[in-house]
Amino acid sequence: MNKPLRRVAVFCGLLVLALLVRVNYVQFVQADQLSNDPHNRRVAINQYAQPRGDIIVDGKAVTGHTTTSDSDFKYKRTYTDGPMWAPVTGFASQAYSTSMLEGVEDKFLTGDDDRLFFNRTVDLLTGKQKQGGNVVTTLNAKAQAAAYNGLGKKKGAVVALDPRTGAILAMASTPSYDPGSFAGDSLSTDQKNWNAVQKKNDPDDPTLNRALRQTYPPGSTFKLVTAAAALQDGKVTNVNQKTNSPDPYILPGTTTPLVNEGNIPCKDATLTVALQYSCNTVFGKLGAEVGLDKMVDEAQQFGFNKEQFVPVRSAASNFDTKMSPDQVAQSSIGQFDTAATPLQMAMVASAIANNGKLMQPYEVDKLVAPNLSTISQTNPKQMSQPLSAENAQKLQAMMENVVNKGTGTNAQIPGVTVGGKTGTAQHGIDNKGLPYAWFVSYAKTDQGSPVAVAVVVEDAAANHDDISGGGFAAPIAKSVMEAVLNK
Amino acid sequence: MSASNTTTITSIGAPNRRNTELAMLVFAVAIPVFAFANAGLAKHGTVPAGLAEYGLGMGLLAGIAHLIVRKFAPYSDPLMLPIATLLNGLGLVLIWRLDQEPVLGKAMAPGQLEWSTMGIVLFVVVLIFLKDHRILQRYTYISMVLALCLLIAPVFFPPVYGARIWITLPGLGSLQPGEFAKIIIAIFFAGYLMVKRDALALASRRFMGLYLPRGRDLGPILVIWALSLLILVFETDLGTSLLFFGLFVIMLYVATERTSWIVFGLLLSAAGAVAVGSTEAHVKVRVQDWLHPLALQNGGVTETAQSRYAFGSGGLFGSGLGEGYSRLIGGIASKSDYILATVGEELGLAGVMAILLLYGLLIERGLRTALAARDPFGKLLAVGLSGGLALQVFVVAGGVTGLIPLTGMTMPFLAQGGSSVIANWALVAILLRISDTARRPAPSPAPSPDAEATQVVRSQ
Numbered sequence: 001m002n003k004p005l006r007r008v009a010v011f012c013g014l015l016v017l018a019l020l021v022r023v024n025y026v027q028f029v030q031a032d033q034l035s036n037d038p039h040n041r042r043v044a045i046n047q048y049a050q051p052r053g054d055i056i057v058d059g060k061a062v063t064g065h066t067t068t069s070d071s072d073f074k075y076k077r078t079y080t081d082g083p084m085w086a087p088v089t090g091f092a093s094q095a096y097s098t099s100m101l102e103g104v105e106d107k108f109l110t111g112d113d114d115r116l117f118f119n120r121t122v123d124l125l126t127g128k129q130k131q132g133g134n135v136v137t138t139l140n141a142k143a144q145a146a147a148y149n150g151l152g153k154k155k156g157a158v159v160a161l162d163p164r165t166g167a168i169l170a171m172a173s174t175p176s177y178d179p180g181s182f183a184g185d186s187l188s189t190d191q192k193n194w195n196a197v198q199k200k201n202d203p204d205d206p207t208l209n210r211a212l213r214q215t216y217p218p219g220s221t222f223k224l225v226t227a228a229a230a231l232q233d234g235k236v237t238n239v240n241q242k243t244n245s246p247d248p249y250i251l252p253g254t255t256t257p258l259v260n261e262g263n264i265p266c267k268d269a270t271l272t273v274a275l276q277y278s279c280n281t282v283f284g285k286l287g288a289e290v291g292l293d294k295m296v297d298e299a300q301q302f303g304f305n306k307e308q309f310v311p312v313r314s315a316a317s318n319f320d321t322k323m324s325p326d327q328v329a330q331s332s333i334g335q336f337d338t339a340a341t342p343l344q345m346a347m348v349a350s351a352i353a354n355n356g357k358l359m360q361p362y363e364v365d366k367l368v369a370p371n372l373s374t375i376s377q378t379n380p381k382q383m384s385q386p387l388s389a390e391n392a393q394k395l396q397a398m399m400e401n402v403v404n405k406g407t408g409t410n411a412q413i414p415g416v417t418v419g420g421k422t423g424t425a426q427h428g429i430d431n432k433g434l435p436y437a438w439f440v441s442y443a444k445t446d447q448g449s450p451v452a453v454a455v456v457v458e459d460a461a462a463n464h465d466d467i468s469g470g471g472f473a474a475p476i477a478k479s480v481m482e483a484v485l486n487k
Numbered sequence: 488m489s490a491s492n493t494t495t496i497t498s499i500g501a502p503n504r505r506n507t508e509l510a511m512l513v514f515a516v517a518i519p520v521f522a523f524a525n526a527g528l529a530k531h532g533t534v535p536a537g538l539a540e541y542g543l544g545m546g547l548l549a550g551i552a553h554l555i556v557r558k559f560a561p562y563s564d565p566l567m568l569p570i571a572t573l574l575n576g577l578g579l580v581l582i583w584r585l586d587q588e589p590v591l592g593k594a595m596a597p598g599q600l601e602w603s604t605m606g607i608v609l610f611v612v613v614l615i616f617l618k619d620h621r622i623l624q625r626y627t628y629i630s631m632v633l634a635l636c637l638l639i640a641p642v643f644f645p646p647v648y649g650a651r652i653w654i655t656l657p658g659l660g661s662l663q664p665g666e667f668a669k670i671i672i673a674i675f676f677a678g679y680l681m682v683k684r685d686a687l688a689l690a691s692r693r694f695m696g697l698y699l700p701r702g703r704d705l706g707p708i709l710v711i712w713a714l715s716l717l718i719l720v721f722e723t724d725l726g727t728s729l730l731f732f733g734l735f736v737i738m739l740y741v742a743t744e745r746t747s748w749i750v751f752g753l754l755l756s757a758a759g760a761v762a763v764g765s766t767e768a769h770v771k772v773r774v775q776d777w778l779h780p781l782a783l784q785n786g787g788v789t790e791t792a793q794s795r796y797a798f799g800s801g802g803l804f805g806s807g808l809g810e811g812y813s814r815l816i817g818g819i820a821s822k823s824d825y826i827l828a829t830v831g832e833e834l835g836l837a838g839v840m841a842i843l844l845l846y847g848l849l850i851e852r853g854l855r856t857a858l859a860a861r862d863p864f865g866k867l868l869a870v871g872l873s874g875g876l877a878l879q880v881f882v883v884a885g886g887v888t889g890l891i892p893l894t895g896m897t898m899p900f901l902a903q904g905g906s907s908v909i910a911n912w913a914l915v916a917i918l919l920r921i922s923d924t925a926r927r928p929a930p931s932p933a934p935s936p937d938a939e940a941t942q943v944v945r946s947q
Binding site for chain 2: 001002003004005006007008009011012013015016018019020022023024026027028030031032033034035037039040041042045072
């Protein structure tokens with residue numbers, strides 16, 4: 001019986017060998033893949049095993065952390081003034097992942113970024129816990145507070161830029177949410193709070209970052225782009241010379257008249273007067289004359305039709321590239337399919353304020369390692385030059401005129417030169433929806449322009465006729481500019 | 488005279504190796520004690536309160552077992568007791584470590600320690616009262632009846648987590664009779680095959696290149712095989728049925744030395760596997776889990792995936808005892824069926840390989856005992872017991888690591904479960920008894936005037 005016995009012994013040995021090969025496969029070959037699988041909870045446990053780095057505004061952290069007692073995720077994110085900063089920070093939730101800066105810079109904040117490899121290695125050798133890096137933003141706490149409080153209970157968004165660098169100074173969106181309310185992973189509180197702010201449960205969609213991710217019809221504020229295109233194209237050289245503009249203007253190729261709002265002096269108005277009163281007829285005709293190609297080119301130089309990464313992604317603003325002349329005319333006064341994010345309109349104002357140079361918008365100044373050494377610094381970068389310095393100054397004069405004696409008088413700041421443009425964008429079927437109130441502006445000092453702002457208010461509570469850029473949006477823009485100017 | 492018998496029977500004059508066993512036992516007790524301290528320090532920052540008691544208790548039990556072996560089975564294999572002690576000790580530490588996770592339910596380590604003690608008591612009882620394993624041969628047919636009863640009994644009790652493998656005695660707890668049936672059925676097969684092996688091997692008809700035995704020889708075995716298979720299908724426990732069938736084929740092959748039995752057995756088992764796999768919903772689920780281990784179920788991560796993550800996250804050297812997250816496997820089986828996943832995560836590839844090699848060593852020592860045994864019954868019984876152990880380890884470890892579909896069985900000695908630990912201690916005791924008989928020096932032949940002319944011939 002020994003011969004089959006020896007074979008059985010070999011067979012049993014092979015069984016054990018097969019197991020050894022298998023565990024080598026699972027624990028060596030597949031180990032990385034399994035240990036980093038997103039469904040492997042250890043990934044998340046590890047992610048929350050040490051406090052995240054902070055997001056810093058004006059030298060102070062707007063984020064923090066707390067230890068949890070009822071979860072296997074040890075550290076939980078906390079936020080100071082969460083709703084106010086939510087469009088900037090986004091959320092870092094144990095149950096619902098991350099968004100905005102928390103999402104884009106997640107690896108840096110958790111300390112897993114490759115650029116922190118050296119720090120991690122040192123921590124490993126000295127037996128310290130892994131530490132996350134800090135994200136220092138360009139935001140201005142006072143401007144942000146002015147923007148957020150200015151919007152108040154209204155629905156809308158504010159973006160403020162430093163035209164000289166492109167640094168984002170304020171980015172507010174209302175209604176907002178508290179990202180700290182669902183930072184954990186508890187079913188009773190965090191899940192409930194998360195569900196409450198989802199669009200399906202709250203039609204106001206509080207988690208939507210309107211400043212970056214919502215496009216609105218820009219209405220009359222788009223006339224700035226049309227004016228820039230007309231100046232660049234040479235259709236207008238002297239902004240104080242009468243234009244040849246009928247009132248009403250029959251849209252080219254149609255019998256549809258384009259009219260102005262109210263009884264305003266638009267017939268053959270100069271460009272300055274046309275901007276002051278916001279003449280649809282003048283800018284509609286100018287846009288059609290400049291033509292589709294040049295209008296598209298100008299709009300795209302201002303940043304239209306492209307997502308911006310600040311480094312958080314913004315939605316792409318839209319200016320159609322295939323249109324008939326009458327559609328070009330309508331688009332040129334911010335109607336038809338034209339749509340812009342508040343960030344986009346702030347970029348338009350900032351390019352004009354910065355003498356024609358559009359700077360790449362950004363909100364992260366630098367990334368700082370746990371040992372406080374700077375890992376990366378954002379250097380201001382010119383994105384394009386939509387208009388020449390000379391034409392930019394002409395447009396500035398026109399915008400300053402709007403604030404001095406036109407539709408934007410609500411944005412006047414004593415002792416400071418302010419240029420602006422209002423917009424009241426109608427939307428909905430037959431324009432029955434409540435219009436959006438826009439205001440874009442900049443302030444200027446002898447060191448150039450330190451701030452450009454775009455404000456949009458979609459105020460469902462107001463009377464249809466009352467909503468106007470000058471009335472609703474301009475005061476908010478004013479207080480944001482004042483905050484930046486330290487007035 | 489001495490020259491005539493030392494050359495032919497190898498075990499004569501071999502040292503009895505009891506001191507080797509004692510030295511090994513010291514390690515087998517010390518390693519789990521260190522592991523226990525390690526787990527406690529990692530989990531709570533202090534040496535666990537029961538460390539001294541645990542160490543002393545383990546030492547005492549191992550010491551008693553050793554003394555009994557020294558007295559009642561002095562020539563037995565020196566490795567089996569230390570390996571069983573080490574595996575049992577590590578199992579207790581792993582269960583204690585998992586007890587520290589409140590989500591996994593009530594503490595089970597104290598209960599397991601009691602069961603282990605009872606296991607060692609049974610070990611001692613077997614060694615003291617079973618003077619010769621051939622006594623078991625007398626109970627061949629009683630074993631058959633007993634094994635059948637043990638296998639059928641759970642059908643009359645409510646299923647626990649989908650498998651009817653338990654006998655629940657109110658107030659006393661529950662019992663897994665399959666673990667005992669494993670030993671008893673090996674006794675029956677060994678006794679039966681020893682008597683019938685010549686008939687099975689020689690009185691066969693040649694059919695399509697295979698030697699088929701006569702119906703009347705084959706009958707009883709086919710009947711018990713079909714019965715056990717049927718019962719197990721009704722009890723929805725694939726692992727145990729696989730184990731019994733494998734045991735049956737191995738022992739038949741060794742008894743008859745006919746390769747055709749392997750072919751025959753593989754065909755039967757393939758047919759059985761296909762039939763069960765395509766009809767039993769519960770088996771189908773297992774096969775699906777095996778094919779797609781990481782697939783989500785109702786949006787959740789399955790136990791299969793969790794155990795795979797545990798292995799993968801352990802990597803080469805593991806997180807260290809008490810520092811892993813194998814509690815995520817959750818459910819009811821993390822201390823029993825899935826205990827190897829905790830080894831994989833916390834002791835790493837190195838730890839799992841060490842454990843598997845320990846099992847490999849235990850199995851091969853058992854098979855060596857079978858080789859050395861001088862009587863066919865002992866050979867068959869030893870190969871049955873160690874082959875069963877090998878199959879069980881393969882089925883469980885292979886299932887948990889995803890080599891084969893998962894079946895509900897437990898790692899011998901390591902996993903939580905009273906029946907399992909008691910039955911396996913008895914199994915080791917029987918193997919030790921066989922090896923003691925095998926290695927015991929042959930009695931000196933009576934002096935014979937014509938010794939020079941007589942040759943002692945090896946009988947196997």
